[in-house]
Amino acid sequence: METPAIPVPEARSAVPASLRGLLPVLLALPVLALFQWLMSDAPFASYLLSVVGVNIILAVSLNIVNGMTGQFSIGHAGFMAVGAYISGVLSLNLKDVALSFLPVAVSDQVFFVVSLLVGGLAAALCGFLVGLPSLRLRGDYLAIVTLGFGEIIRVVVQNTDAFGRALGLSGIPQTSSPAMVYFWVFLTVLVARRITGSSHGRSLWAIREDEVAAEAMGVDTTGYKVRAFVISSFFAGIAGALFAHFVPIINPGSFTFVKSMEIVVMVVLGGLGSTTGAIVAATFLTLLPEGMRSLFTLLGAEGSLAQKVDQIRMPVYGLLLVALMLARPQGLFGTKEIWDVLPRWIPRKRRGLA
Amino acid sequence: MRRLAPMLLAALAVMVAACEKKTQPAPSGEGGTQAAQGQGAAPGGAPADANTILLGQVGSLTGGQATFGISTRNGIELALKEANAAGGVKGKKLSIRVYDNQSKPEEAAQAATRLITQDKVALILGDVASSNSLAMAEKAQAAGVPMITPSSTNPTVTDKGDYIFRVCFIDPFQGFVMAKFARENLKLNTVAVLQDNKSAYSIGLAEVFTRKFTEMGGKVTAVESYSQGDTDYRAQLTAIRKSQPEGIYVPGYYSEVGIIARQAREVGLKVPLMGGDGWDSEKLFELGGSAIEGSYFSNHYSPDNPDPRVQKFIADYKAAYGAVPDALAALGYDSARVAVNALERAKDLSGPSVRDAIAQTKDFPGVAGTVTLDAQRNAVKSAVVLKVEDGKTQYVTTINP
Amino acid sequence: MAQLLQHLINGLAAGTIYALVALGYTMVYGVLKLINFAHGDVMMVGVYMGYATAFALGRDMRSSLLGVAVVFAVAMLGCALLGFFIERFAYRPLREKPRLTALITAIGISFALSYGFQLDLGFLPGAAPRAFPEVIEPVEWLVIGDRDVVVWNWQVISFGIAVALMVGLQYLVFRTRFGRAMRAVSWDHRVAALMGIPTDRVIALTFMLSSALAAGAGLLYAIKDTSVSPLMGLYVGLKAFVAAVIGGIGHVPGAVVGGLVLGLVEEFVVGYAASTWRDAVAFGFLILVLLVKPGGLFGRVAAEKV
Incomplete structure (x- = not known):
């Protein structure tokens, strides 16, 4: 098993220690601003990239549980739904409110971030409630309980008028932007990466490799598992909340078992435990249908053939899982990360952050 | 971290204190039209090349309700083929680009955005499922591209703005039709309702039916519900039987209604079942067997209509696709013909001119009734009531608004 | 009161099928410590086999006693074969790998079967549900009052079949050589192998047995609900799994009790509250049981061996 390099104390760094945690975020902001400026005139590209971003957040966050901890959650769409609906309802109610000292556009963004956080925290709370009873047991119980949780959420939404019942919730202010989505993508990846390098991450790896041994070594397995699960749920909730703010209408049909399975396939295909793999697989599988569409339009064979391809996607996902497990159970990337194989010109001590 | 918490709290307090009502409403819906027109010069229908006018359709072509989407697409294709054979529009040929939405609103919005910005279609034809049409309507309205939905019956769809139209009646009307039919033609005094809580369509129909039927002096004895995909309805039906109704209103989809009919007979309910256009499929007769005989449902059109225009449509459709067209095919056909008609009358192919042309549609002779669009951009038209007899539908009566 | 009795009967009828x-699930979990996610979908395939057989037999033949026996036999044998192939080619190669790989494989198979059967290609049935032929002509077996309580012949028959299958299973597990081998494998399959038990064969047979049982249960379910659809495996399978966990997975009588409890709970939710909350209540009940008694009603949380 690959073990991340031991963190090297960076006493000589010019950056004050208190700011070092924030540094990557500060560095990312101008890049995102530039990105937003490029996207402002391309509604289709920005919609598609937002979907890709949301799927990356979902895959990377699920990877924290399924990959790093070796548990198996198959109800990620349920947590996404919690985030989407809670933040959606909040934004819907705060639609006409603004902060007096800020321009409307800025205050909208402030409220957007607030409702994102509320959505994420609600999902995290659900994660805690679901995780506590099932993570005390072995991994396979989590699978079934998360699946059940997804169903419960669906039933609750369908029976609650405030959530728009079966038709769905529409009219949520569309305040999301690709920059905001990728800001959260960035945060999710950062958190996932920091977890792997931390002592928390070591404990998760230990649980993944052998739970009994980990427990014998004094690792509080339940505690670590629950914490990992709560973090993962939080980001799923954020992904759902982002989703609710750029898709014109959200309804229970978008958060079914099938959606959960798509995320699982992304994680398994990318390699259980590899954040890089999750990102690559999520991007690839989200863009694939759209690429097919372009291909078929180009060939002039739209209609029946394209339709057939859309139709066989689900069974193919299933067979893909089986084939992967038999031929390459570690997925495309195994547990490798892009930053483990970065070229030498990046100073060794930076890798200590991994 | 210790110092951070009070700071955050203070920031929150300032924010809450500073909350106020927005002075001007955010641009959305009707208000957004002007803005959309300003920047919507580029979209709003620049044709793909000089000799064709490209239309777009987004429908559920895969999954459980694929038959609905495929029927609609066939109807649209047939109408466009005829229009092209007659010389096209303004000397240009029509062509259509169809995308699947997998019955998911986010996919519908994505496909609609693709049609508008990448393919630059002149006009969009919507989906059957109302939530998908709602997602598309939002995008079409924002970009100033006209959209006609063939068969989304939820009232909120056309509320999205003045670019959104439909060629079918809306849910409240269908509920009203069956209430009127039950009360006046079947002379029922008591009816029980069994609705599908997973579908907004079913809930909407059931609500209006209950209200209208009560207003007309009838009594709704029980309201029970199920979820799409259920297969055992005996508990609900047993409860309904207890209330001793003279009829049962089941505004659901054929895939469940057929089984409900069987189990209703089994628990000893011999009264007629009634429903809406969700029943319209050949599969209903296979699923329901003899149990569904003698039931009634409201629909957009009847293949029994002797009108030569309707019979010609049925013959052409059969020749092309080998099946009797259902109501969704008829509505798809009508929506495409209304679109072609409007494109012909429009002074150019820009979004606003096409929109104005569609809005002026009046007394248009469709195969599923005469289409006149009202101020809310909904079609005002009559509904037919069909009876299930000998494994097919039989025309009973027409009910006007 | 009469209504209560009726719900009780309906609940028991549904519960016996869940139990089967x-x-x-419990048997496979017992020998392999694997949640066979594809179990419900194997059941669905069995029901389609029965469906095809019933049609091949024709209307007169299929409602005779022999016809019913043929339908059940074809479905159960077919499923046993399917179970054998799945075990041989998907699970056996992974037996010494981490448990997660086998679980993912099971989920993959479940997905491939339930969505594969929704395709409209060739012999596949398509997504829409089909009416299941009436292999057992419904006859009212017992009527009390003005149809206040009705017991159907198929309810009695399926109850009978289910009880017979359970008793047979109990005998098989606790009274035969094969059963002893099964229990030994379940205890520790490496040690069992050292003792000369052909573990591969025992596991394969267990799979075939559980698949055949699923096919029988699926047919009873299809007769009860008068329909068959590609997604039925997913739903029934999930509910049955919940039943197995409630009873304590790996515990044979526990699975039966869990099935009956779940069937009754669902029926009463539908009958006395709102039917749309049924699934939520079923899963909520599961989470509650896991919270209070993590091993299920009968099971014990086993200390793990290293």
Whole structure:
């Protein structure tokens, strides 16, 4: 098993220690601003990239549980739904409110971030409630309980008028932007990466490799598992909340078992435990249908053939899982990360952050 | 971290204190039209090349309700083929680009955005499922591209703005039709309702039916519900039987209604079942067997209509696709013909001119009734009531608004 | 009161079927410590086999006693074969790998079967549900009052079949050589192998047995609900799994009790509250049981061996 390099104390760094945690975020902001400026005139590209971003957040966050901890959650769409609906309802109610000292556009963004956080925290709370009873047991119980949780959420939404019942919730202010989505993508990846390098991450790896041994070594397995699960749920909730703010209408049909399975396939295909793999697989599988569409339009064979391809996607996902497990159970990337194989010109001590 | 918490709290307090009502409403819906027109010069229908006018359709072509989407697409294709054979529009040929939405609103919005910005279609034809049409309507309205939905019956769809139209009646009307039919033609005094809580369509129909039927002096004895995909309805039906109704209103989809009919007979309910256009499929007769005989449902059109225009449509459709067209095919056909008609009358192919042309549609002779669009951009038209007899539908009566 | 009795009967009828499917989960879990996610979908395939057989037999033949026996036999044998192939080619190669790989494989198979059967290609049935032929002509077996309580012949028959299958299973597990081998494998399959028990064969047979049981249960379910659809495996399978966990997975009588409890709970939710909350209540009940008694009603949380 690959073990991340031991963190090297960076006493000589010019950056004050208190700011070092924030540094990557500060560095990312101008890049995102530039990105937003490029996207402002391309509604289709920005919609598609937002979907890709949301799927990356979902895959990377699920990877924290399924990959790093070796548990198996198959109800990620349920947590996404919690985030989407809670933040959606909040934004819907705060639609006409603004902060007096800020321009409307800025205050909208402030409220957007607030409702994102509320959505994420609600999902995290659900994660805690679901995780506590099932993570005390072995991994396979989590699978079934998360699946059940997804169903419960669906039933609750369908029976609650405030959530728009079966038709769905529409009219949520569309305040999301690709920059905001990728800001959260960035945060999710950062958190996932920091977890792997931390002592928390070591404990998760230990649980993944052998739970009994980990427990014998004094690792509080339940505690670590629950914490990992709560973090993962939080980001799923954020992904759902982002989703609710750029898709014109959200309804229970978008958060079914099938959606959960798509995320699982992304994680398994990318390699259980590899954040890089999750990102690559999520991007690839989200863009694939759209690429097919372009291909078929180009060939002039739209209609029946394209339709057939859309139709066989689900069974193919299933067979893909089986084939992967038999031929390459570690997925495309195994547990490798892009930053483990970065070229030498990046100073060794930076890798200590991994 | 210790110092951070009070700071955050203070920031929150300032924010809450500073909350106020927005002075001007955010641009959305009707208000957004002007803005959309300003920047919507580029979209709003620049044709793909000089000799064709490209239309777009987004429908559920895969999954459980694929038959609905495929029927609609066939109807649209047939109408466009005829229009092209007659010389096209303004000397240009029509062509259509169809995308699947997998019955998911986010996919519908994505496909609609693709049609508008990448393919630059002149006009969009919507989906059957109302939530998908709602997602598309939002995008079409924002970009100033006209959209006609063939068969989304939820009232909120056309509320999205003045670019959104439909060629079918809306849910409240269908509920009203069956209430009127039950009360006046079947002379029922008591009816029980069994609705599908997973579908907004079913809930909407059931609500209006209950209200209208009560207003007309009838009594709704029980309201029970199920979820799409259920297969055992005996508990609900047993409860309904207890209330001793003279009829049962089941505004659901054929895939469940057929089984409900069987189990209703089994628990000893011999009264007629009634429903809406969700029943319209050949599969209903296979699923329901003899149990569904003698039931009634409201629909957009009847293949029994002797009108030569309707019979010609049925013959052409059969020749092309080998099946009797259902109501969704008829509505798809009508929506495409209304679109072609409007494109012909429009002074150019820009979004606003096409929109104005569609809005002026009046007394248009469709195969599923005469289409006149009202101020809310909904079609005002009559509904037919069909009876299930000998494994097919039989025309009973027409009910006007 | 009469209504209560009726719901009780309906609940028991549904519960016996859940119990039968739950037994399959429990048996496989017993020998392999694997949640066979594809179990419900194997059941669905069995029901389609029965469906095809019933049609091949024709209307007169299929409602005779022999016809019913043929339908059940074809479906159960077919499923046993399917179970054998799945075990041989998907699970056996992974037996010494981490448990997660086998679980993912099971989920993959479940997905491939339930969505594969929704395709409209060739012999596949398509997504829409089909009416299941009436292999058992419904006859009212017992009527009390003005149809206040009705017991159908198929309810009695399926109850009878289910009880017979359970008793047979109990005998098989606790009274035969094969059963002893099964229990030994379940205890520790490496040690069992050292003792000369052909573990591969025992596991394969267990799979075939549980698949055949699922096919039988699936047919009873299809007769009860008068329909068959590609997604039925997913739903029934999930519910049966919940039943198995409630009873304590790996515990044979526990699975039966869990199935009956779940069937009754669901029926009463539908009958006395709102039917749309049924699934939520079923899963909520599961989470509650896991919270209070993590091993299920009968099971014990086993200390793990290293």
